[in-house]
Amino acid sequence: MNRRDLLRLSLVGGGxxxxxxxxxxxxxxxxxxxxLPPSPATTPFVTTLPLPPVLTPVAPxxxxxxxxxxxxxxxxxxxxxxxxxxxxxxxxxxxxxRVWGYRDANVANWPFAVGPTIVGRAQHxxxxxxxxxxxxxxxxxxxxxxxxxxxxxxxxxxxxxFPEDLPNYDVVFGSGQHYDYGYALLDxxxxxxxxxxxxxxxxxxxxxxxxDFTAQNVYSGLVGFFLFEDELDTLDETTGxxxxxxxxxxxxxxxxxxxxxxxxxxxxxxxxxxxxxxxxLVNGAIQPFLVVKRRKYRFRLLxxxxxxxxxxxxxxxxVVQRFDLIATEGGLLSQPLRNRDLVFLSPAQREDIVVDxxxxxxxxxxxxxxxxxxxxGRGPSGxxxxxxxxxxxxKFLKIVVGGDAADxxxxxxxxxxxxxxxxxxxxxxxxxxxxxxxxxxxWVINGQPVDLTQPMASVPENGLEIxxxxxxxxxxxxxxxxxxxxxxxxxxxxQTPAPDERDGIAKRDVITLGxxxxxxxxxxxxxxxxxxxxxxxxxxxxxxxxMMRFDVV
Amino acid sequence: MAAAPVELPALEGERAxxxxxxGDAPLVDQTGRERRVFTELVRDRVVVISFVYTRCQGSCxxxxxxxxxxxxxxxxxxxxxxxxxxxxxxPERATPADFAExxxxxxxxxxxxxxxxxxxxLDKLRRDLGFYDLDPVLDADRxxxxxxxxxxxxxRGRWMHLPAALPADAIVRAIERVAR
Numbered sequence: 001m002n003r004r005d006l007l008r009l010s011l012v013g014g015g016x017x018x019x020x021x022x023x024x025x026x027x028x029x030x031x032x033x034x035x036l037p038p039s040p041a042t043t044p045f046v047t048t049l050p051l052p053p054v055l056t057p058v059a060p061x062x063x064x065x066x067x068x069x070x071x072x073x074x075x076x077x078x079x080x081x082x083x084x085x086x087x088x089x090x091x092x093x094x095x096x097x098r099v100w101g102y103r104d105a106n107v108a109n110w111p112f113a114v115g116p117t118i119v120g121r122a123q124h125x126x127x128x129x130x131x132x133x134x135x136x137x138x139x140x141x142x143x144x145x146x147x148x149x150x151x152x153x154x155x156x157x158x159x160x161x162f163p164e165d166l167p168n169y170d171v172v173f174g175s176g177q178h179y180d181y182g183y184a185l186l187d188x189x190x191x192x193x194x195x196x197x198x199x200x201x202x203x204x205x206x207x208x209x210x211x212d213f214t215a216q217n218v219y220s221g222l223v224g225f226f227l228f229e230d231e232l233d234t235l236d237e238t239t240g241x242x243x244x245x246x247x248x249x250x251x252x253x254x255x256x257x258x259x260x261x262x263x264x265x266x267x268x269x270x271x272x273x274x275x276x277x278x279x280x281l282v283n284g285a286i287q288p289f290l291v292v293k294r295r296k297y298r299f300r301l302l303x304x305x306x307x308x309x310x311x312x313x314x315x316x317x318x319v320v321q322r323f324d325l326i327a328t329e330g331g332l333l334s335q336p337l338r339n340r341d342l343v344f345l346s347p348a349q350r351e352d353i354v355v356d357x358x359x360x361x362x363x364x365x366x367x368x369x370x371x372x373x374x375x376x377g378r379g380p381s382g383x384x385x386x387x388x389x390x391x392x393x394x395k396f397l398k399i400v401v402g403g404d405a406a407d408x409x410x411x412x413x414x415x416x417x418x419x420x421x422x423x424x425x426x427x428x429x430x431x432x433x434x435x436x437x438x439x440x441x442x443w444v445i446n447g448q449p450v451d452l453t454q455p456m457a458s459v460p461e462n463g464l465e466i467x468x469x470x471x472x473x474x475x476x477x478x479x480x481x482x483x484x485x486x487x488x489x490x491x492x493x494x495q496t497p498a499p500d501e502r503d504g505i506a507k508r509d510v511i512t513l514g515x516x517x518x519x520x521x522x523x524x525x526x527x528x529x530x531x532x533x534x535x536x537x538x539x540x541x542x543x544x545x546x547m548m549r550f551d552v553v
Numbered sequence: 554m555a556a557a558p559v560e561l562p563a564l565e566g567e568r569a570x571x572x573x574x575x576g577d578a579p580l581v582d583q584t585g586r587e588r589r590v591f592t593e594l595v596r597d598r599v600v601v602i603s604f605v606y607t608r609c610q611g612s613c614x615x616x617x618x619x620x621x622x623x624x625x626x627x628x629x630x631x632x633x634x635x636x637x638x639x640x641x642x643x644p645e646r647a648t649p650a651d652f653a654e655x656x657x658x659x660x661x662x663x664x665x666x667x668x669x670x671x672x673x674x675l676d677k678l679r680r681d682l683g684f685y686d687l688d689p690v691l692d693a694d695r696x697x698x699x700x701x702x703x704x705x706x707x708x709r710g711r712w713m714h715l716p717a718a719l720p721a722d723a724i725v726r727a728i729e730r731v732a733r
Contacts, residue, residue, distance in 0.1 A: 035681075140567040140710040145733075164726075174733075212713040212730060269567065269712040270574065270683035270703070376687055440612050440700035441686060442716035449716030451723045474688065544701075544714050 036266050039259040039279050042091045044287040045398040051250070052224070052283065055079050055116035056106045063127050065158070066182030069527075071190045076125040076182070080105035081116065083146060083222060084133045088113045090279075091286040094263035099221035099284075100134055100142060102206075113284025114253050115206075115224030120185050122200060122230035128181045136175035141267045142220040143213045144175040150226065151348060151481075152204030152329055152509055155183050157530025160483055163211035163547070164452050166531070172210060185228075188485065191527040192462055198418035199486065199507075201228045202327040203251065203300040203350040211452065215275065215306050215539035219267055221284075223304055225251045232416055233332055237408040241415060243326070244298040244354060244408045250290070252368075254312070254345070254396055255281045255304040272544045274307030274377015280370070280396045289398040292357050293405035298326070300352045303345035306539040309380045309477065309512075311372035311387055312343040312396070314355065316364060324411050325500060327352035330486035330507020332416040337499050342371075344387065344500075346479035346512040348537040351500070354411050357401050364401040369393035377540060379477025384514030385498070420504030421488050421522045429464035429522065432457055436480065436513060436536060436546060437472025443536070443546035444472075455531070455551040465523045466490065471513040478513045479537040484528065484552070487511055487521035494518070510537055525552045567710030572596070574681040580640070580670035583652035583661075590638075590678075594666055595707050599635045599732045601724075602703040603717065604684050606643035607651045611696040613642075615717065620702075621659045622721040627728070632664025635728055639665070640679065642695040644672040683714055704731045 060078045068076065082105050087096035090113065102115025110116075120126055134144035149161030159181040162171045173179040187195035208214060208222035227235070234240035235249065243249070256277030258266040268275055279286050303310050314321040325337040329350050336354070343351045360366070371393035372380040382388035437444050450456060459465055469480050486507035489497045499505050503522070511519050525532075535547035564572050572591050579587040588594060603620060605613035617639070624631045641647035652667035661667075669675070679685060682703055686692040704727055705712040715727055 139708070143711060143730075143733075145730075212715070212727060269571075269710075270681060270714075272683050272714045273687060378687060441684065441691075441697050442700045442714075442718070444716070449718050451720050453720075453723065545716055545719065 036258055036268055037261075039266075039277075040094065040261060040263065042093050042279070042286050044395060045289040047092055047285050047288045049250075049288040049290040049397065050112050050114070050283040050285050052112040052114045052116055053104070053107075055081065055104050055118045058106060061129065063129065063180035063182070066127050066180050068125050068182055068184050069186065069191060071186055071195075072123075072125045072184040074124045076127050078127045078129070079118070080129045080131060082131045082133050085135050086110065088284065090259075090263070090281065090284065094259070097259070097263050097265060099265065100217065101221040102224050105131065113221050113281070115222075117225040117227060117251060118206065119227050119229060119235065120183060122185055122187065122197070122228070125182065125184045128183070129178050130173070130181065131178040132173050132175050134175050141216040141269050143210060143217065145172050145210050145213075146179075146217070146222070147172045147209050148179070148181060148206055149209035150181065150183060150204065150206050152201045152226065153183055154188050154484060154527065156528050157532065159183060160532065161209040162531055163209050163214070163533060166453060169531070186527070188526045197230075198416055200230055200331050200416070201329070202233055202331045203227060203302065203352055205302055205304070205350070212543050215543045216267060216269070218304075218539055219257070219275070219306055220265065223253060225253065225300070225302070227251070227300070228331070241412055242409050243411070244296045248293070248295065248408070249298045249300070251283070251300040251302065252397065253283050253302045253304045254310055256308045257281055271377070272540045274538050274540045276308055276374065276376065277305070280394050282397045287395060287398070289400060291400045291402045293402055294358045294360065294362065295405045295407035296354055296356045296358070296411075298352055298354050300350060301343050301345060302350045303347050305347055307347060307377045308374055309347065309372055310343070310345040310370045311380070311389055312345065313341060313369050313371050313393065314366055315369050316360070316366045321355075321366065323353045323355045325351060325353055326411060326415060328500060328506045329509040334417040334505050335414055336411050337505070342389070346477070346510055346537070347539065348479060348481055349510045358407060360401045362401055362403060366399040366401070367395045368397040368399065369395050377538060378475050379514070384512050384517055385492070418504070421490065425464055425522070426466065426490070429466040430459070431466045431468065433468040433470060434534070434548070435470040435472045436478045438474050438476055443541050443544050445546060445548045449545045450548045452533070452547070452549045454549065456548040457550040458553045459525050459550055461529055461552050462524060462526055465525065466520055467523065468518060468520050469511060469513060470518045471516055473516055475515050477515065477538070478541065478546070479510045480513055480534065481510045481537040482523070482534045483532040485523050485525055487523060490520040490522055492517065492519050529553060568707065571705070571707060571710065571712070575678065578674055580668040580674065581649050583649050583656045583667040585649045588666065588668065590668065594636070594638050595705065597708055599706045599728065600704075601635065601637045601728065602682060602705065603637070603639045603699070604642050604679055605639055605699045606641050606647060606695060607655045608643065608646070609696065609699060612699040612717070616699050616702070617655075617659055619717050619721055619724065623724045623728070624665070626721055626725045634732065637665040639667045640675055641667070641669040642679070642698055644669055644675045704728055706731045
C-alpha cells in the first residue's frame with residue numbers, strides 16, 4: 001500500500017481526521033509517507049565523516065566572458081571544477097552509488113559525494129570554470145545541463161546561475177560545454193563608494209539551478225560548500241576573531257536521500273509536493289561518526305535537503321546540549337547567541353555553531369539529531385515560531401569525544417556588528433508584497449505562475465526596498481530565497497523577529513514562511529544590474545515554477 | 554470494460570517505474586478505441602499530460618485552450634515529435650462521444666488523445682502522475698487538478714510538471730528542454 005492508496009482509503013472511509021497529522025506515522029523514524037519502498041537498512045555510525053578537500057587553484061586561463069569591476073584590484077585566482085557522474089560509497093554496507101557531483105579538476109579521483117569546498121577571500125576575485133562532463137545520453141532523473149548558483153554570493157548577474165537561457169543570454173551549459181564564473185568578492189555597495197565590510201557572508205554553498213530540474217540535479221549530488229574569509233573570520237584561530245579553524249572548523253552538509261535495493265539513489269519524478277528521503281547523510285555519508293578533541297569546534301550546518309526542514313539538536317544520553325550560534329546565511333552575527341539548543345534549518349539555510357567539547361570527558365558520545373516531525377512536502381508539524389520538537393529524532397551524526405588538544409580562546413562577545421535599518425530608511429523604502437500560494441494544484445506567486453522571460457518586479461539599483469513575503473495558506477511551508485543581497489528581517493507576523501533572524505543581529509538569504517506567516521524584509525540591491533530570481537527553496541516547488549524574476553535596473 | 558491482463562514491456566530503472574505507474578490497462582479514446590496507455594501513448598514519446606473534464610467551468614477550458622495554442626506553436630513538430638494525452642477527471646460521466654465533441658471544438662485532428670475509462674484506474678493514474686493534493690478535501694475536488702501539465706520524455710526517463718497558465722511559448726520552451 002502506498003501513500004496515494006492510503007489517501008484513497010481515507011476518503012473511502014469518510015476521511016481520517018487529517019488535522020491529526022496522520023497518526024499511522026507517529027514514529028519519527030518511520031519511512032516517509034510516499035510511494036517508494038524504504039531504503040535498505042544500514043548500520044549507523046560505522047563510517048567516518050567525509051571531509052571534502054578545499055578546491056585548489058589552476059594556472060590562469062583565458063576567460064573572456066568574465067569581467068571584473070574596476071574596484072577589483074587584486075589579481076584573480078583561477079579554479080576548475082568538473083561535474084561528472086561517479087560512483088561513491090555512501091555507506092560501507094552498500095554497493096557504490098552512482099551520483100552526479102563536482103570535483104576539483106586537479107584531482108583525478110574524487111571519492112566524495114559532495115564537491116570541493118571553495119574558499120574565497122574578501123576583495124580577492126576568483127574565476128571558476130565549470131566543465132560539464134555529465135553523461136549526455138543520461139536516462140533517468142536529472143538532466144545533464146547546468147547553471148551553477150553561488151548561493152549567498154554578491155556577484156554579477158551572469159555569474160549568479162540564472163535558471164534559463166534567454167535571448168542573447170546563454171547561461172545554461174550542456175554536457176561537453178563549460179562556463180566561466182567570475183566572483184569579485186567585493187563588499188556590497190562598492191560601486192557607489194559605500195562598500196560595506198559588515199555585509200560579508202560566512203558559510204555559503206554552490207549548487208545547480210537549472211530550470212525545472214534543480215531538485216533532480218541537486219538531489220543527484222551537484223552541491224558544494226563555499227566559505228568566505230576576511231580579516232575577522234580568518235579561518236586561522238591565531239588571528240582575527242580567533243574562531244575555531246582548520247580541523248576544528250567542520251562544514252556539515254545535511255541531506256536526506258532514498259535508496260533502492262541496489263543502493264542507488266531513488267527519486268519520485270512525479271512528486272512535486274516535495275521529496276523526502278529516509279537516509280540521513282552528512283557530507284555524503286549515511287550516518288557517519290566524527291571523533292573530536294576536547295576543545296571548541298565550529299560546525300557549519302547546511303540544510304542540503306530538497307524539501308525536508310531540520311531542527312537539529314545535540315544530544316548526550318538523551319539530554320539536550322547547549323552551544324553558541326555565531327553565523328547564519330548572512331554571515332557572522334553581530335554577537336554570538338549563547339546557550340542555544342536548536343538549529344532550525346529550512347532547505348538551503350546555514351547556521352554556524354560553536355560547541356565546546358572540553359566540558360565532556362573523553363569517551364563521551366553525542367548525537368546530532370533532527371527532532372522535527374515531517375511526513376510530506378508541506379513542511380514540519382507545528383509553526384515556525386513553535387515547531388513540534390519531538391523527544392526523539394533522526395540521528396545524522398555521532399560525535400565521540402577523544403583526547404585533549406590546544407583550544408582556541410573563548411568566542412568573543414562581539415563578532416561582526418552591523419547597523420540595523422533605520423526608521424528613515426524604512427520610511428524611504430518602496431514596498432512590495434509577494435504571496436506564495438498553491439492554487440488549483442499549482443504553485444503561484446501573486447497568483448501567477450512565473451515566466452522568467454518577464455520580470456515580475458523591476459527594482460532600481462541601490463534603491464531601498466521592503467518586501468512583504470506572505471504565505472498564502474493551505475498548511476504549506478515555503479523557504480523563500482532571494483538572490484543577490486541578504487535580507488534584513490524587520491518583522492515576522494507584525495512582531496520583532498527572534499534574535500537569529502532579527503535585523504541588527506543576523507541577516508538571512510532564505511526566509512522561512514511557515515503556515516500563514518508574513519515576514520517583512522529590507523533590501524538594497526546594490527552594484528549589479530541584471531536579472532535575478534526569488535523562489536521557494538523547497539526544490540520541487542521551485543521546479544514547479546514557484547519562482548519569479550526580478551530585474552535590478 | 555473488461556481489462557484483459559496485459560504484459561508490461563521490459564524496461565529498466567526510471568522507465569520501468571513509469572511503465573508501472575502509467576500502466577497498460579486500457580482506456581478508451583475519443584474515437585471509442587481501447588488504448589494501452591503506456592505502450593501506445595507514452596512509450597518512446599515526448600508527451601504532455603493533462604487531466605480535464607468536458608463539463609468543467611474552472612481551469613479545464615483554459616488548460617485545453619492553452620494546449621491548443623502550444624500545439625499551434627509546435628507546428629509540424631506536433632504529432633511527430635510531441636503528442637498530448639488528456640485524461641478525464643470525470644470518469645463516471647465522461648463518454649468517448651463527449652471527448653470527440655470536445656476534441657472537435659479544439660480543432661484536434663491528430664496527435665492528441667483524450668481518454669476515459671474506469672474510475673479506479675483513472676483515480677490511481679491521476680495520483681501516481683502527481684495530479685493530486687495532500688489535503689483530501691482538495692483532492693476530492695476535481696476542479697483542483699486541471700491547472701497543471703506533466704511533460705515527459707519517456708525514453709529519457711525525464712519528467713516535470715508546470716502550471717498550464719504559463720504563456721504558451723514558455724510551455725513550448727519547457728517541452729523543448731524536456732525533449733532534449
